Amino acid sequence: MSTTHSHASSRFELSGVRFEVDYRLPGPESVARERAGHLVVEQTIEYPLDLVKQEWIRDGIVGRIERLSGAGDSFLATISYSTEVVGGDLTQFLNVVFGNASILPHVRVEDIRVPSSLLAAFPGPRFGHRGLRNLLRVPERPLLCTALKPMGLGPRELGTMAYQFARGGIDVIKDDHGLANQAFCPFHDRVARAAEAVHKANEETGKNCLYAPMVAGPHEDVWERIRFAKAMGAGAVVVAPGLNGFDLIRRIAADTSLSLPVLCHPSLLGGMVQSEGHGFSHGVLFGLLPRLAGADCSIFPSYGGRFSFSQEQCQDIAFRCKQPLGHFRTILPGPAGGMSVERVPELIDFYGRDMMLLVGGDLHRTGPDLTRNALAFLGTVL
């Protein structure tokens, strides 16, 4: 707790370092320019510009239109903000980027460029793509992930399932994202059993399969759940920022003593990409933001499954996981959502080998021997 009662002066010295957001706005140009002019105020001072007496607030705190490009009915307004308005806080960063803009129609965040000095305020992915590979001792092939399900099974049954998958060479075994703390499958019991089962399998296989429990839950319990998972030997965690906020990912990534990889799950976030002209681009919401928060892998619904993201949108997500971002590690795209073993070659073609491929229900389809089914999955990437 910081209780510094500093006497912030009425003329604050800004560093001049700014971050940039590209907003897609509808045309014509005059309208796009006018709306960009509203955005620079709405996202910062929310106050009549003509009433601002302090020049440094007008020039430094209010956003700045850097560029307006485009034609016809679609324009890209690049707006910059002082890094100081963020105060080193990820929730405030999101607030500035899209807080009130989210309740305006037809504003879409297409890109965000964050300077190193602001990146330095966040821990970044602790493991990233390379760190995860090192942990798993899998240097080159695609990583394999599956989920414990269906909801309704108890801790003992899910533990057995985890053991079978770990024996079959799955790299990361995660809770299905609907496993919470239900009476039929209490969190602590499930996590203890699944972690123990995976540990036992690892001793037998000599591998280092990771069990990743879903750690959503009540605000006052979620950190205890994460520490419990660690104490039981879970090797990673799944966080859904739509449920608990992006900042929970940052907190986990920042914790040195915890040192757990984070898989980001898209639950509830989808509403922010489903309108073509509003919200976030797929790449920003499911690639850049999880990485900025510190996730090591971003799970998202791949094209060709039960969901409807296009190839282009999925490509954008994968690109954002890997594009240069200051000193931040690259992370793994985690295509999911109805993937099948049969499609592995095609998915490798599309995403490359640096991904974590999540196959869930399909691993149960080819017979009751889950270890054998997992081995068949593994066989497709060897």
Next chain:
Amino acid sequence: MSTTHSHASSRFELSGVRFEVDYRLPGPESVARERAGHLVVEQTIEYPLDLVKQEWIRDGIVGRIERLSGAGDSFLATISYSTEVVGGDLTQFLNVVFGNASILPHVRVEDIRVPSSLLAAFPGPRFGHRGLRNLLRVPERPLLCTALKPMGLGPRELGTMAYQFARGGIDVIKDDHGLANQAFCPFHDRVARAAEAVHKANEETGKNCLYAPMVAGPHEDVWERIRFAKAMGAGAVVVAPGLNGFDLIRRIAADTSLSLPVLCHPSLLGGMVQSEGHGFSHGVLFGLLPRLAGADCSIFPSYGGRFSFSQEQCQDIAFRCKQPLGHFRTILPGPAGGMSVERVPELIDFYGRDMMLLVGGDLHRTGPDLTRNALAFLGTVL
């Protein structure tokens, strides 16, 4: 912390009590029915239905299509879920209602009906409409709210502003939602000064104006910030569930020793209502969900301001704040977003007197004497 390692049996006894969600789906009817059939699985077991061996999971855990109504290209599918899948957890409730559905196209949550037994898992609004009025000792007229701004001012200046507004009869003075923990306006200093200023004004006026700081922020700091605010004498808090999750509201509402009213702010949530056929209805997202989480007032962008919600959408939000909801208290709609003193009579006509009316920038427009401007605002509702 609960570390019960219960041995959940493989045949769990469900209570049979269910909650219902109305999803808007596009037609024709055969397509809507097929998609409803996918939803009942997607929102629960995420697993091939034909592979589920346990009858109780197929019948009890998987959602159930209760009704399908509509015609042409728009249908309403009423789906029910066992209350047990929620496990008494608000994040899991949201997960089931719309987690993965959010990444499917064209699904909109139009209504949710929650039985008393599930409502009982949540604290509900601690104060609600009546409780807030009692606290403020304002039995009947519309409540008046304003925000400390613009961002860039320091704690001392905002403290002075808070004093002036409190002297002028404003009921609730909140931080602008962009006030975080910036170096030019650190959280602790600002909150201490603003709370003290409002306290001083209250001693002079004999009223009980409440100061409500914005308590977004890092996951590990946010609870300390809330407790600090309480300790300094803040009378309420502002929470943005889009930044820190709906569950933070629940946690505050549940805390007896804290006993602070919560104002819900819509930042970042807007993406979930901007597509006509996707996301949540305005009433559910900005009325029902804040109330379910335990907010006492839901701030939202009213028609006729800087934003674009229609009269019908605003009416829907206000209705959800007040409609019967088990034993839950009714809460106050908080129309905001560019409201002006001039429009007060019209807004009373529209929302009725049971609201908290937020006028921000406009209170600075009519001259530098903020107390006088506030008194003029107060005059419109006396």
